[in-house]
Amino acid sequence: xxxxxxxxxxxxxDVEAYSxxxxxxxxPKNRIAVMDEKDNFWSMGDTGPCGPCxxxxxxxxxPKENRSPKESVEADDETYLEIWNLVxxxxxxxxxxxxxxxxxxxxDTGMGLERIASIVQxxxxxxxxxxxxxxxxxxxxxxxxxxxxxxxxxxxCRVIADHIRACVFLIADGVTPANDGRxxxxxxxxxxxxxxxxxxxxSPCFFSExxxxxxxxxxxxxxxxxxxxxxxxxxxLQEEKRFGSTLNQGMKVLENLIENALKVxxxxxxxxxxxxxxxxxxxxxDLARDIxxxxxxxxDQEGFDSEMKIQRDRARLAQSGKNTDLKLxxxxxxxxxxxxxxxxxxxxxxxxxxxxLAMIKDGQTIHKIKSGDIVEILLENTPFYAESGxxxxxxxxxxxxxxxxxxxxxxxxxxxxxxxxxxxxxxSAEAQINLxxxxxxxRLDKKKHQRIKNNHTAxxxxxxxxxxxxxxxxxxxxxxxxxxxxxxxxxHYEPLTRDQLLDVETIVNNAITQNEPVSAxxxxxxxxxxxxxxxxxxxxxxxxxxxxxxxxxxxxxxxxTHTERCGNIGLLKILSEESVSSGVRRIEAVSGGxxxxxxxxxxAILENIAKKYKVPLSKIExxxxxxxxxxxxxxxxxxxxxxxxxxYEAQKLxxxxxxxxxxxxxxxxxxxDTDLKEQAFLLEKAIRPxxxxxxxxxxxxxxxxxxxxxxFISGDFNAGNFIKENAQLIGGKGGGKPEFxxxxxxxxxxxxxxxxxxxxxVADL
Amino acid sequence: MTGNxxxxxxxxFFVSKGHKQVRSSSLIPLNDPTILFTNAGMNQFKNYFxxxxxxxxKKAVTSQKVMRAGGKHNxxxxxxxxxRHHTFFEMLGIFPLGIILKRKQFSTxxxx
Numbered sequence: 001x002x003x004x005x006x007x008x009x010x011x012x013x014d015v016e017a018y019s020x021x022x023x024x025x026x027x028p029k030n031r032i033a034v035m036d037e038k039d040n041f042w043s044m045g046d047t048g049p050c051g052p053c054x055x056x057x058x059x060x061x062x063p064k065e066n067r068s069p070k071e072s073v074e075a076d077d078e079t080y081l082e083i084w085n086l087v088x089x090x091x092x093x094x095x096x097x098x099x100x101x102x103x104x105x106x107x108d109t110g111m112g113l114e115r116i117a118s119i120v121q122x123x124x125x126x127x128x129x130x131x132x133x134x135x136x137x138x139x140x141x142x143x144x145x146x147x148x149x150x151x152x153x154x155x156x157c158r159v160i161a162d163h164i165r166a167c168v169f170l171i172a173d174g175v176t177p178a179n180d181g182r183x184x185x186x187x188x189x190x191x192x193x194x195x196x197x198x199x200x201x202x203s204p205c206f207f208s209e210x211x212x213x214x215x216x217x218x219x220x221x222x223x224x225x226x227x228x229x230x231x232x233x234x235x236x237l238q239e240e241k242r243f244g245s246t247l248n249q250g251m252k253v254l255e256n257l258i259e260n261a262l263k264v265x266x267x268x269x270x271x272x273x274x275x276x277x278x279x280x281x282x283x284x285x286d287l288a289r290d291i292x293x294x295x296x297x298x299x300d301q302e303g304f305d306s307e308m309k310i311q312r313d314r315a316r317l318a319q320s321g322k323n324t325d326l327k328l329x330x331x332x333x334x335x336x337x338x339x340x341x342x343x344x345x346x347x348x349x350x351x352x353x354x355x356x357l358a359m360i361k362d363g364q365t366i367h368k369i370k371s372g373d374i375v376e377i378l379l380e381n382t383p384f385y386a387e388s389g390x391x392x393x394x395x396x397x398x399x400x401x402x403x404x405x406x407x408x409x410x411x412x413x414x415x416x417x418x419x420x421x422x423x424x425x426x427x428s429a430e431a432q433i434n435l436x437x438x439x440x441x442x443r444l445d446k447k448k449h450q451r452i453k454n455n456h457t458a459x460x461x462x463x464x465x466x467x468x469x470x471x472x473x474x475x476x477x478x479x480x481x482x483x484x485x486x487x488x489x490x491x492h493y494e495p496l497t498r499d500q501l502l503d504v505e506t507i508v509n510n511a512i513t514q515n516e517p518v519s520a521x522x523x524x525x526x527x528x529x530x531x532x533x534x535x536x537x538x539x540x541x542x543x544x545x546x547x548x549x550x551x552x553x554x555x556x557x558x559x560x561t562h563t564e565r566c567g568n569i570g571l572l573k574i575l576s577e578e579s580v581s582s583g584v585r586r587i588e589a590v591s592g593g594x595x596x597x598x599x600x601x602x603x604a605i606l607e608n609i610a611k612k613y614k615v616p617l618s619k620i621e622x623x624x625x626x627x628x629x630x631x632x633x634x635x636x637x638x639x640x641x642x643x644x645x646x647x648y649e650a651q652k653l654x655x656x657x658x659x660x661x662x663x664x665x666x667x668x669x670x671x672x673d674t675d676l677k678e679q680a681f682l683l684e685k686a687i688r689p690x691x692x693x694x695x696x697x698x699x700x701x702x703x704x705x706x707x708x709x710x711x712f713i714s715g716d717f718n719a720g721n722f723i724k725e726n727a728q729l730i731g732g733k734g735g736g737k738p739e740f741x742x743x744x745x746x747x748x749x750x751x752x753x754x755x756x757x758x759x760x761x762v763a764d765l
Numbered sequence: 766m767t768g769n770x771x772x773x774x775x776x777x778f779f780v781s782k783g784h785k786q787v788r789s790s791s792l793i794p795l796n797d798p799t800i801l802f803t804n805a806g807m808n809q810f811k812n813y814f815x816x817x818x819x820x821x822x823k824k825a826v827t828s829q830k831v832m833r834a835g836g837k838h839n840x841x842x843x844x845x846x847x848x849r850h851h852t853f854f855e856m857l858g859i860f861p862l863g864i865i866l867k868r869k870q871f872s873t874x875x876x877x
């Protein structure tokens with residue numbers, strides 16, 4: 001790059017950076033732009049590290065309006081392109097906006113690869129560089145389009161090329177389409193791509209196919225995208241299909257909105273409705289705009305934007321409620337700054353004679369304890385495992401001649417800061433004990449620990465079995481292991497069939513029976529990956545990793561504690577399989593004694609049932625089928641009898657018909673369990689033509705009325721209107737059609753007036 | 766020079782200058798509710814900046830997967846219409862940790 005094509009920018013208050021560029025590097029003043037917060041103060045998010053930045057710009061076109069490089073950069077007239085950013089991380093922005101100096105100010109500096117590639121390769125846009133253009137060419141070819149002929153089609157090709165990269169990498173890192181958070185962003189990106197694919201006339205499944213074309217282009221540098229290929233493809237395909245039905249549904253809603261507006265002679269749809277269409281139905285806003293324009297409507301951008309803003313503010317408010325200040329508590333920082341650290345020795349020890357380094361109570365380092373205190377304890381060597389990778393924190397005890405602490409949990413707020421949390425159960429005769437790094441005996445709760453170890457290894461075997469049965473795309477996206485059970489969340493796009501679940505369970509139990517030893521080996525990350533060890537989504541690994549191997553079924557990167565031999569697990573029983581979110585499934589299982597107990601209890605239930613039906617367990621299914629069939633038959637008989645009875649009742653009731661001015665009228669208060677509507681129609685049929693009104697109490701304090709009028713007289717008498725006018729008599733509301741109407745309310749005393757009004761009404765006919 | 770070659774050359778150059786090559790972290794930020802997606806190379810070093818943890822190396826070089834869609838750095842609606850905006854891109858970065866020597870840093874990009 002030629003030096004005369006470079007310009008730099010600095011933050012307006014950063015005098016130091018300015019003078020360094022000018023005096024030390026010798027950049028002339030007309031090449032140093034001075035910018036404000038918007039351009040040259042970088043923040044990671046609403047909170048967190050931030051600081052002034054200085055950028056290096058590269059000239060990509062001829063100067064405009066005789067501007068100097070400084071003026072061009074300041075005017076942002078696209079003559080210069082930012083290629084390198086130096087952020088001086090000096091501050092932490094706390095929740096509330098206050099800037100405090102960072103304890104460890106640093107520099108974050110770098111450049112976007114696509115940008116620098118386009119410059120090195122002499123192109124004017126990122127999309128022409130070889131990281132993006134091959135994808136655009138595939139898209140264009142599939143659409144039968146030659147690039148650079150139509151602006152809108154080029155934009156569509158760009159959008160798709162950009163979005164396929166984002167989607168592939170997001171799914172590979174464990175994001176799945178959802179209605180909120182990261183999954184929602186992924187969904188929007190897929191839909192935006194699908195919308196542009198539609199514009200180009202591509203097939204409805206083009207995007208998932210494109211993923212397969214794209215993955216080989218970058219899998220050398222990012223192997224994770226190759227490993228998750230089948231998951232990426234199926235999730236994209238699923239979402240493409242859903243988008244198709246979304247479009248149809250959204251079109252109907254939009255048509256309704258247009259129709260309603262036309263009814264009141266308007267050619268605008270309220271922005272709030274448009275936003276709902278966009279937000280709730282996922283209907284692309286630009287598509288809605290095109291359709292409205294075609295119909296001669298104007299687009300209420302302002303209304304739409306204001307709804308969008310309301311939603312964003314709401315989201316921000318929800319976010320601000322969370323603890324976004326990630327700075328550690330003072331007491332923890334104090335320990336780190338003193339260089340105090342705990343070494344974990346629990347892989348091969350269940351107890352340790354060790355120094356107690358520090359104790360914290362209510363966020364303060366303390367030196368005295370008394371009975372009942374809840375404290376966090378830092379030990380020099382600790383057998384207690386801090387919760388991580390899904391494995392729960394250890395429990396146990398810490399004892400000393402002068403005190404005894406029961407440990408209920410173990411956490412690690414920062415690297416090396418393993419803190420056992422516990423309750424001081426007893427202290428010696430003196431009420432308080434002074435602590436000067438006493439030597440204590442730290443002991444794990446051995447029984448619980450063994451069960452945790454068994455469940456953790458069982459989780460690994462489960463993942464191995466799932467990958468065998470379902471495929472390599474299965475990856476852990478969440479896990480919980482404690483002494484009672486294990487819960488495993490993993491990427492997969494559909495529910496497991498019963499057979500698949502049985503296969504998985506069998507494979508795990510076979511591995512348990514094989515009783516292979518479980519080994520843990522420290523090795524270089526690259527070696528571990530080479531030998532096929534599975535990593536977890538989102539986990540951060542150092543150069544040296546621990547590889548846990550449990551027979552041929554499982555090799556995983558894992559820092560947790562494991563059982564010595566697979567056989568220790570005894571038995572694995574899967575209890576449930578369900579969906580957590582789109583593309584993520586969850587299995588819960590128990591092992592060992594818990595699995596046996598579960599099995600025994602459930603078989604006992606089945607045996608009791610069989611006993612009740614007086615058949616052996618092996619025959620119970622047949623027996624229950626028979627019983628169900630008999631039950632259905634009885635039901636049918638009951639319905640028939642009920643009908644007969646109602647007809648009989650109706651006939652009896654017809655004797656109570658009264659006549660007013662030649663019109664037949666039947667009024668009756670009936671039994672609470674009568675089906676009013678059915679009975680009223682039955683009676684109307686029996687006395688036709690005539691009017692039937694039935695009332696009944698609905699215990700404890702409600703009343704219902706139904707009226708049926710034969711169509712012969714419905715021209716004169718409208719049941720719907722009558723009910724509407726009189727419903728308030730029983731304290732309710734109601735209505736219906738001229739032939740039939742009903743109402744309900746809370747005032748049974750109104751029935752008599754109801755009756756009187758009907759007679760009066762009929763008399764007036 | 767292809768994009769893949771540029772990425773490699775960048776890393777090789779800074780490794781030769783004593784930087785430690787650190788793998789890209791996931792697009793899902795680890796234990797950080799303040800951001801929706803990893804939006805910069807420095808995210809995975811945040812705890813070092815805040816003093817919550819002490820790094821085992823002095824300077825690092827990364828090629829980081831980055832998303833700028835949703836959250837503070839949100840470019841989604843611009844993507845495709847402009848020449849330079851992306852939802853996903855790779856950030857080549859170097860991170861001298863805990864050394865605040867502006868002076869020294871100014872000569873670095875020029876050398877590469």
